[in-house]
Amino acid sequence: MQRLLQLDVRVTLSLLLLLLLLQAPTQLAQHHSPNPSPIPSSSDAMANTEANNVAEFSRRLANFSVSLYGKLIALKPNTNVVFSPFSIQTCAAMARLGAVGDTADELDRGLGLVSSDVGKIAESFHQVLAAYEKSSILRIANKLYVMKDYELADEFNSLLAKQFLSTAENVDFTLSAQAAGTINKWVEQQTNSLIKDLVPASLLGERTRLVLINAIHFKGNWVHQFPEHATRNERFHLNEVDGVDVPMMNLKERFRYANLPELDAAALELPYKDSDLSMLIVLPNSKTGLAQLEQKLRTTPLAQITDKLYSSQVVVKLPKFKAEFQVELTPVFQQLGMSRLFSDNANFSKMLKSPESLKVSAIVHKAFIDVNELGTEAAAATAFVVACRTISFVPPPRPEYFYVNRPFFYYIASYQGVALFAGNMQKF
Ligand SMILES: *[C@@H]1O[C@H](CO)[C@@H](O)[C@H](O)[C@H]1NC(C)=O
């Protein structure tokens, strides 16, 4: 019986982040210094091609990812972290479009947005969202739930609809269980049921006005699949002393690989079929090197790693793994210099037509990843015995070895570096 080899790396998905906006207590009118008009720089003028724009967007997103990652591992040490920088940034950017004054400035800086002009911000996200709109392996959806009888401000509504490809729907947040059910059902539908119960009903109530959501789902097959028969239990080192046996996939193939002495690590790129997406694994040289690597990654742009990749035969060992992660992001945003949005001094006056004061009451993020094999296996054997005619003194190229048998860091990013997912694996 012939069986096809099919490794389904199903890096699935998802996440989402949600912002709840509540009516803030009455407050004194704020005095904002008017926004300084942005000074056009020569680099602005040059960044006129779409590719340059996406590259700049990606660079800033990667920087935001690294800052975020640093805060998440500090908040949840000894946990397998997985999150979607892109989802978090997208959802926060949607909220930014309704912000004014210092609230807006903090978000522009903290998120690393490309501009402080709402039109340009929206356009930068649109380029990425539109690029994957018809993708069969990556689905990104944005959604806005609005308290019944409330109307969105026109500019906010049109930027979200046209540029963020988002739809708006009215719900009654005072019926909190029902509203949470509606929202969570939408999220499940967007994420192939991998993200459930994103928004607890306890976060909703009579003061809730809007819930903004981004959901992302990815399911891709490796270009080079791992043969299922080659998977066997092998040791994964948790530290110098302890280890666990995990199902280890094995493969020898040509991959892009880099030795990174300055990071005391090596990197491997595993591309996905029918897409410009790949997983980049950064593996410390030492069993206990993850923490030090994470420190160094803070000041190492993603592009600095990918620029060093070269094609080589690589003998790869990679464990099958799954991880799930959930976090409330308020403290993380605060640590990244974005506090005002949660305070009574927040100004989101460009969101709704009604003049109520709004602030963010929670940011929830959940993510899930599953790297595994599914499908069938084929076996056939044919041998070509090939002998060389003259003896060559050129040694055959030595393969590289990439044994992911110790805690590591990974990204799933596009060719241009849009960081869709990031995480680490340190426990099984
Ligand atoms: C928000 O900013 C706008 C424009 O600067 C201002 O008119 C409005 O009073 C502010 N609202 C609050 C609640 O501070």
Ligand SMILES: *[C@@H]1O[C@H](CO)[C@@H](O)[C@H](O)[C@H]1NC(C)=O
């Ligand atoms: C990266 O982000 C940090 C804040 O997290 C910011 O201070 C820094 O300027 C950013 N760097 C670049 C090159 O954008």
